[in-house]
Amino acid sequence: MFAYKPKSLLLSLPKHISNSQNFLVNSNSQLSPPLSSLPPRPSIPQTKQAHAQIIVSGLAADSPLISHLLCFLALSPSTPFHYSLSLYQSIKYPSVFATNNMIRCFAKSDSPPQSLLLFSSMLRTCVKPNNHTFTFLLQACSRALALNEGAQVHTVAVKLGFGGYVFVRNALIHLYCSCSRIECSKRLFEENASSRDVVTWNSMLTAFVRDEQIGAAEKLFEEMPERDVISWSTMISGYVQNGRLEEGLECFKQMREKGMRLNEATLVSVLSASAQLGLLEHGRLVHSLVESLNFPLTVSLGTALIDMYAKCGCIEQSKLLFKNMPKKDIWTWNVMICGLASHGLGKEALAIFQRFIDEGFHPVNVTFIGVLGACSRAGLVSEGRRHFKLMTEKYSILPEMEHYGCMVDMLGRAGFLDEAVQLIEKMTVPPDPVLWATLLGACKIHGSIELGEKIGKKLLKLDPTHDGHYVQLASIYAKARKWEDVIRVRRLLVEQNTNKAAGWSLIEAQGTVHKFVAGDREHERSLEIYKMLEKIGIRIAESGYSPNVSSVLHDIGEEEKENAIKEHSERLAMAFGLLVTGAGDCIRIVKNLRVCEDCHEVSKIISKVFEREIIVRDGSRFHHFKDGKCSCLDYW
DNA sequence: TTAGGGTTAG
Numbered sequence: 001m002f003a004y005k006p007k008s009l010l011l012s013l014p015k016h017i018s019n020s021q022n023f024l025v026n027s028n029s030q031l032s033p034p035l036s037s038l039p040p041r042p043s044i045p046q047t048k049q050a051h052a053q054i055i056v057s058g059l060a061a062d063s064p065l066i067s068h069l070l071c072f073l074a075l076s077p078s079t080p081f082h083y084s085l086s087l088y089q090s091i092k093y094p095s096v097f098a099t100n101n102m103i104r105c106f107a108k109s110d111s112p113p114q115s116l117l118l119f120s121s122m123l124r125t126c127v128k129p130n131n132h133t134f135t136f137l138l139q140a141c142s143r144a145l146a147l148n149e150g151a152q153v154h155t156v157a158v159k160l161g162f163g164g165y166v167f168v169r170n171a172l173i174h175l176y177c178s179c180s181r182i183e184c185s186k187r188l189f190e191e192n193a194s195s196r197d198v199v200t201w202n203s204m205l206t207a208f209v210r211d212e213q214i215g216a217a218e219k220l221f222e223e224m225p226e227r228d229v230i231s232w233s234t235m236i237s238g239y240v241q242n243g244r245l246e247e248g249l250e251c252f253k254q255m256r257e258k259g260m261r262l263n264e265a266t267l268v269s270v271l272s273a274s275a276q277l278g279l280l281e282h283g284r285l286v287h288s289l290v291e292s293l294n295f296p297l298t299v300s301l302g303t304a305l306i307d308m309y310a311k312c313g314c315i316e317q318s319k320l321l322f323k324n325m326p327k328k329d330i331w332t333w334n335v336m337i338c339g340l341a342s343h344g345l346g347k348e349a350l351a352i353f354q355r356f357i358d359e360g361f362h363p364v365n366v367t368f369i370g371v372l373g374a375c376s377r378a379g380l381v382s383e384g385r386r387h388f389k390l391m392t393e394k395y396s397i398l399p400e401m402e403h404y405g406c407m408v409d410m411l412g413r414a415g416f417l418d419e420a421v422q423l424i425e426k427m428t429v430p431p432d433p434v435l436w437a438t439l440l441g442a443c444k445i446h447g448s449i450e451l452g453e454k455i456g457k458k459l460l461k462l463d464p465t466h467d468g469h470y471v472q473l474a475s476i477y478a479k480a481r482k483w484e485d486v487i488r489v490r491r492l493l494v495e496q497n498t499n500k501a502a503g504w505s506l507i508e509a510q511g512t513v514h515k516f517v518a519g520d521r522e523h524e525r526s527l528e529i530y531k532m533l534e535k536i537g538i539r540i541a542e543s544g545y546s547p548n549v550s551s552v553l554h555d556i557g558e559e560e561k562e563n564a565i566k567e568h569s570e571r572l573a574m575a576f577g578l579l580v581t582g583a584g585d586c587i588r589i590v591k592n593l594r595v596c597e598d599c600h601e602v603s604k605i606i607s608k609v610f611e612r613e614i615i616v617r618d619g620s621r622f623h624h625f626k627d628g629k630c631s632c633l634d635y636w
Numbered sequence: 637t638t639a640g641g642g643t644t645a646g
Binding site (some may be wrong): 064067068071074075097100101104132134135136138139165166167168169170172173174177197199200201203204205206209227229230232233234235236237238240241263264265266267268269271272273296301303304306307330331332334335338366529560573605614633 | 637638639640641642643644645646
């Protein structure tokens with residue numbers, strides 16, 4: 001049997017087996033996130049009540065009875081181990097059963113390495129470990145990401161003849177996967193082809209997914225002799241974690257077609273995919289499944305739903321869910337703050353943040369990405385400055401690139417360009433090209449040609465393959481009507497052999513996702529869409545609209561520029577939306593890039609002349625167009 | 637005797 005070789009063999013066997021004195025626990029071991037909810041078990045108060053009755057009945061010295069209580073505690077979701085330990089210590093001669101359950105209590109607590117110390121003392125007191133002992137010990141090592149200790153447990157398990165037990169081996173595959181030793185997991189998996197069960201396969205599937213080997217995971221998933229709900233959930237979350245969202249949803253579809261039972265993990269992953277893609281209809285379908293299958297609205301599921309509705313443009317639905325969540329954790333608050341921020345509801349986001357603090361929660365870096373993003377999108381400059389200070393000084397959170405990004409965006413767009421430059425100069429981490437590009441965008445808004453040119457040139461050196469920088473710099477020149485410079489930058493762009501990133505927009509209609517790129521003529525209803533575009537053109541011209549072509553980089557005539565704008569992907573999606581939705585229905589569009597100035601203007605006019613609410617999620621935020629106005633108040 | 641391993645994102 002394969003055994004991982006630890007860096008230094010700190011563990012050898014106890015005296016009756018070998019000796020155990022050298023068993024050391026790595027103090028640097030990190031804890032993995034807490035385990036999620038488990039099936040209903042006797043609660044801690046119930047166990048305590050039973051314990052009290054045992055004492056009153058004079059049975060406190062009955063070791064098997066106390067051992068059973070300990071077993072109940074070990075089965076409960078993660079609890080502090082002090083009570084379990086007091087029970088365990090009341091047993092005069094703890095059996096292997098009692099000790100195993102205490103090891104399990106430690107493994108599930110916030111101090112999993114304690115279980116290794118107990119194992120060490122178990123060996124000294126000559127209680128012989130069994131296969132259960134090793135399963136729990138390996139679980140503790142996995143949770144603590146304690147590779148070295150886990151490898152030692154592996155060695156002992158093999159020496160004592162427990163290496164062949166399928167539970168032990170599965171726990172080992174999981175341990176090495178948790179500690180990023182995928183090759184070790186793979187060897188254990190391959191060495192025992194004849195004695196695998198579904199958990200063995202699932203553990204290996206998880207290992208491939210965590211190592212971002214989606215191809216290998218897909219192959220394994222295909223080969224599996226049996227797939228249970230966890231196999232499917234793992235595959236779906238694998239797709240979602242690796243950004244292969246459509247494939248995640250397709251896998252979910254197949255899972256349902258096979259009549260598989262769903263569980264919380266499946267639903268959370270699928271909600272995340274729906275949210276990231278902005279597919280409201282799909283997200284709603286998942287929500288209705290949650291309700292029809294009577295899934296309890298756990299913190300995870302509730303938070304995933306709040307996030308989905310926020311990312312699909314229904315911030316009111318998110319707010320309602322948030323209000324009605326019986327239990328919230330820090331992530332519930334974080335997604336609510338970030339959701340409000342993305343919809344430009346800065347003041348509401350700050351109010352929620354204040355409630356979060358008042359309820360005694362401690363903010364983390366993501367909380368401040370939401371808070372600073374809220375200030376940035378709503379133009380709340382002094383609040384942004386105050387919260388940035390609060391984050392660094394009161395909560396000692398080291399600002400990351402995203403925090404600086406929010407600040408530079410906020411200051412830059414509000415016209416505080418010098419302050420933004422000063423902030424960048426004071427950064428503890430080197431600014432990335434995205435940050436400079438943010439400032440460049442601000443230079444464009446404020447017509448700051450000199451600074452913009454300086455940053456643009458810097459960007460072209462830093463990141464010459466990114467077409468967006470050329471486009472931005474050329475737009476600055478275009479705004480200043482410096483056409484020769486526009487042509488020069490455009491030539492540079494061509495010489496660098498980069499292409500402008502293709503913008504796309506998508507819209508859902510009757511359960512189908514329709515994706516458009518600029519000038520798209522592939523859609524089966526293309527003719528009707530272009531007719532609708534013409535109709536839109538006439539109606540908006542009647543209301544006094546004239547095109548703003550400053551965002552068009554191409555060195556082409558004015559008429560052609562107008563046409564290029566007219567066929568932007570979001571225009572096609574909007575035209576399609578007007579075709580397929582009923583009068584008065586809201587049109588929802590998801591766009592990968594930021595919406596251009598002209599399309600923004602046109603969307604406002606369409607919302608008025610066609611009497612439609614249009615919600616666009618662009619690469620940066622939400623725009624709610626209604627009655628000729630946008631929720632961003634033209635500040636984006 | 638009793639118990640055990642694998643899936644969740646924001």
